[in-house]
Amino acid sequence: MTAVADTVAESAAGNRYDVAVIGAGPAGMAAAAAAAENGLHVALIEGGRQLGGQYFRHPAPGLNEPWASQLHHGWSRFETLATRVETSSRIDVLFEHQVWAVEAGFNILTDRGPIAAAHVVLATGSYERVVPFPGWDLPGVFTAGGAQALLKGNLVLPGRRVVVAGTGPLLLPVAASLSVAGAKVLGLFEANHIRGYAKHPLPLLKNPAKLLEGADFARQFLRARVPLRSGLMVVEAQGTDALEAVIVARPDGTHRRRIACDALAVGYGLAPQIDLALTLGCEHKLLTDGTVALRVDTNQRTSLPGCYAVGETAGIAGVESALVEGEIAGLAVAAGVAKSRNGSPAALRRRRDRLRAFADVLRARHPVPPAWRDHLAPDTLVCRCEEVPARAVAEAVEDLGATDARTVKLLTRAGMGWCQGRVCGYAVACLARRDPTEPPNPADLLAAAKRPLARPVPLGVLAEQDRRNK
């Protein structure tokens, strides 16, 4: 029996759910399914209109291309999971509910009103990390994930002749799907050197599936003649009204090369989206790549009783990890409600630990090359929402007494716009350091991960809070 409710009024009817899962990506779906199969009443809350999240993003019915089926790895996993969710009578899937904050206890505050739940599982995924460079605001420049979303969700190519660049494992599937969909991928430029992987043989050998996946990509790129180059990054995008070419160079600016293209997909990895948890006061940790993730125990519990975090929120680790962690959290919540001493099966936890160890290696191998800031021009926009150029940030730091990212933001408005610093937060944290050789201050990286409202919320919805109190 599918229970898809449109509004809170229909679904919750003032009742408290056993657990609210926020985010219907792989981790959230797995958590909801596992919890429901163990007797709990679940609200699966999703801002969008479909199950699957970013990873299993798929086109609306009716949209099709001959190559569409090749865009996804392991689509059957999604189908199995979707069936588990959709056929459960204990799961209310609440689409198009934007969660803007969570009150302890728990009260999930959405743009359609509050949802009460005894436990909450945060499965809010990640957002993409980018750094500015001259010309990055030209039409034709996409984030790697943005290009992928366009392709997976709308079956639209960002361009015909595409350069894929940046760092991290996401670049591989992005280049592969662009190529499958018919784009000429002129090169995949990984800013970090790949040879460093040899330093971490154990986690690699323990994850043979990952090695096979890598070999699979390599074969695919060879067949499609996609040149794979490491140690190179895009330092400039050129064009008058739209992208015409990119300049690729070593981080130190040497070995410059111009590549004519009409699209660039660039990304420097993913960052956990944990604003709801940070505002709730959950403990966090700073990871080696400068991202901030939630601290969780072996059953995916955060420091806040009743609050669990799964998938990318606990540190970027990919879809397999997300699926396992969702199951673990779902089972752990159910065990807690049943007052059972067994949390989640040890086999699942071992699998999660193995995947996490592999993710740790990936993270350590794909930092943002600190030299990115050397390639900025004074008029390069650092914050695109508020149109703040690098020059203004430099003035705040050098002349006006900004010694941290918060003050840079106050004095320049960088990070105050629509995206609330999701795009420029990391860059501003770096630039707040007067000495470019110093890594960003951990407090500034934390500030970049924090947003008091996880989503913009209509003022009338906030006002409703007050009217309800009366």
Next chain:
Amino acid sequence: MVGAACAFHLARAGCSVTVVDRGAVAGGTSGAGEGNLLVSDKEPGPELDLALRSQELWRELDAQGLGEGFEYEAKGGLVVAFTAADLSALRTFAATQRDAGVLAEEVAAERLSEFEPHLAPGVAGGFWYPQDAQVMPALAAARLLRASGAEVRLGSTVTGLAVSGGAVRGVRTTRGEIPARYVVNAAGLWSGALAELAGSRLPMQPRRGFVLVTEPLPPLIRHKVYSAAYVSDVASSDAALQSSGVVEGTPSGPVLIGASRERVGLDRTPSYDALGRLAAQAAELFPFLERVAVQRYYCGFRPYLPDHLPAIGPDAHVAGLFHAAGHEGAGIGLAPATGEMIAALVAGEKTVVDAAPFRPERFYSEEAQP
């Protein structure tokens, strides 16, 4: 902000000035405010005198070409009353203000739309205060500090005051000692702790406020607009939540809605009740805001002294130590006149505004009472 203004005026008076802050510029209350320069909310008395003098000094700074750097806007304020009773109280209040030198003009209900076309219908009437103005507070502090020419030591925490023979000799910081003949305590919320380091005290307490920030909008709200109930909130000493939204547009587009007032210590836990109250009050003034997105909110703490007046002047015990703190929510507005007063007191000159009501030692005599 207050420290920057003191540095500015002391430097202008010929002192060599060093400014020490443990954080960045505008890191405390200054960076968490709205930048209100209000006379409209003040009853006749010493604070109003200081505010009126400050308005003159802000205008001077603007005339010197500094205003653009911190978004100075002499936009004026509109105080509206929803009921006939509120309007009559507002009328009485405005009359007393006028006697003290405030420009206040009654605006009949039917003329309010000329001032604010999007104001809610059914308002009983209002008052127009042309002297009310606005600045971007963090920029104001940073630009004024820069214009002072003072030596600025950021990231240096004051660990003690060097005092000998009952007189101050300098400050000790985490980055060395700074000898000085005079020390001005403009540490805002932490000025009580700093006074203690000198063996003195100020009964400083935080009063929390939230400010809502909307998405950028075209200029739909022209002035500072608030309901007449705001004045009684500001003057209240109750620890519980008080809120009456002051709504205003900004040059960069977002509308600011502030601010709640509650004494809850330094607790930053978001209060969705306080945010909801602000939102509801803003929507009551401007119904179109219902559908506008709130992008963020911020939380700040006002340095609150029990009688709602700042402490400005020499310390009662330690010679050479001056206090300039406790301006609560009006520190931006009152800063220039505070700086001017401190510069005059340090030089032993007559102050423009009578300094007597602001004497820091007033709290000592109060302490003796139960």
